Each structure stands twice: as structure tokens, then as C-alpha cells.
Amino acid sequence: MALELVAAIIAAITLGLIAWALRRHLGERMPKWSVPLAAGLGLIGFTVWSEYDWFGRVSGKLPPGIEVVWHADEAQPLRPWTYLAPITTRFTAIDARQPVVHPTIASLRIVQLYNFARWRPVEDAMMAVDCAGDRRVMLVQGAEITAEGQLVGAEWQSVTVPDDLQKAAMPGGSGWLIRQESASSSSRTRTTSPSRSIS
Numbered sequence: 001m002a003l004e005l006v007a008a009i010i011a012a013i014t015l016g017l018i019a020w021a022l023r024r025h026l027g028e029r030m031p032k033w034s035v036p037l038a039a040g041l042g043l044i045g046f047t048v049w050s051e052y053d054w055f056g057r058v059s060g061k062l063p064p065g066i067e068v069v070w071h072a073d074e075a076q077p078l079r080p081w082t083y084l085a086p087i088t089t090r091f092t093a094i095d096a097r098q099p100v101v102h103p104t105i106a107s108l109r110i111v112q113l114y115n116f117a118r119w120r121p122v123e124d125a126m127m128a129v130d131c132a133g134d135r136r137v138m139l140v141q142g143a144e145i146t147a148e149g150q151l152v153g154a155e156w157q158s159v160t161v162p163d164d165l166q167k168a169a170m171p172g173g174s175g176w177l178i179r180q181e182s183a184s185s186s187s188r189t190r191t192t193s194p195s196r197s198i199s
Contacts (some may be wrong), residue, residue, distance in 0.1 A: 008046045015042030054118055055088035065097035069164040090117045094168050095177050105149040107132035129169035134159045136166065
């Protein structure tokens with residue numbers, strides 16, 4: 001945030017100096033208010049550009065294997081131009097690098113989610129996805145998947161039409177290598193944290 005504020009100020013100063021130099025060259029043909037006007041346009045212009053560029057800039061820096069599966073395009077009253085061109089202020093990504101497959105039920109897997117929002121720290125959460133049953137659930141505090149594949153402490157949410165998140169968790173989805181590991185005495189798919197939600 002601090003870097004963007006500095007960049008916005010630099011943009012305002014730059015355009016203001018350009019207008020000042022032009023006014024010195026053109027004299028009275030260029031009004032005095034053109035200098036603060038140019039500085040203001042520079043500040044507003046950079047801010048608007050930064051807002052629209054945020055999603056592409058942040059998602060483009062994600063490492064290979066972390067895929068965007070949802071994003072929100074919003075219109076905001078304080079930014080009336082967003083009613084014509086909605087702005088992306090939030091998105092969710094899935095970590096496809098190390099899928100966790102249930103040791104006895106291959107269609108049941110645990111995925112790591114990351115929630116990004118403008119001016120907010122990144123939030124992470126775990127989600128259980130039942131690919132065969134077209135359902136999923138956030139694994140918040142107290143929720144777990146037992147060794148037998150039973151959900152405890154929460155309720156499944158049905159997915160009528162598979163979205164990008166559901167597809168990414170399915171076998172072969174998003175280039176995942178599905179690893180079916182043999183069950184052992186110490187293997188149990190479980191989570192008791194984090195409790196933070198993905199919006």
C-alpha cells in the first residue's frame with residue numbers, strides 16, 4: 001500500500017511538472033489552474049489504473065501450481081465508473097502442487113485454498129472435496145475427515161454444477177498428478193485449523 005501511495009504521488013508530481021513546464025513555455029495561454037489539474041489527474045489516473053491492474057498483477061505472480069479458481073467482479077458506489085467496467089477486488093486460488101488424497105477413498109481429497117483481497121493480508125483455509133459425490137466442505141475448527149472417510153463436525157455442501165474449484169480438485173483436473181497412497185496406521189486425513197473463511 002505504501003509503495004502504491006508513493007507511486008501515485010510521483011505520478012501526480014510528474015504530470016504537475018509537465019504542466020508547469022508547458023505553462024512557462026506557453027505563458028498566459030495556459031491557465032494557472034492547469035498545473036494542479038494535471039497533478040490531480042495524474043493522482044486519480046494512477047489510482048484507477050492500479051485498482052484495475054491489481055488482479056492481473058497479483059495473480060500473475062503466483063508460483064506454478066497455484067491456480068485461480070474464483071474471482072469477484074464488483075461495482076462500487078464510490079467508484080461510479082465500475083458500473084460500466086466492474087473491478088476485481090477478491091479472488092481465491094487453489095494449491096495444486098501437493099494434493100492430499102484420502103488413503104482409502106481416492107475420490108476424497110483435501111485442498112489448500114488462498115483468499116486474496118485488495119488491501120488485506122492473504123487468508124488460507126482447507127477444504128474437503130468429494131469428487132464422486134459432487135460436494136465439498138470447509139474444514140474449520142472442529143471439522144475433520146476420519147480414516148474411514150466420514151465427515152465429522154460439519155455438513156457437506158452439494159455442488160450442482162461443478163465450478164473451477166471442484167474441477168481443479170477432481171482426478172486429472174488442472175494437471176494434477178493424482179497420487180493414491182496406501183493406508184498406514186499413522187495416516188489420517190485431518191485438520192483442526194485454520195478457522196478463517198474463504199469468501
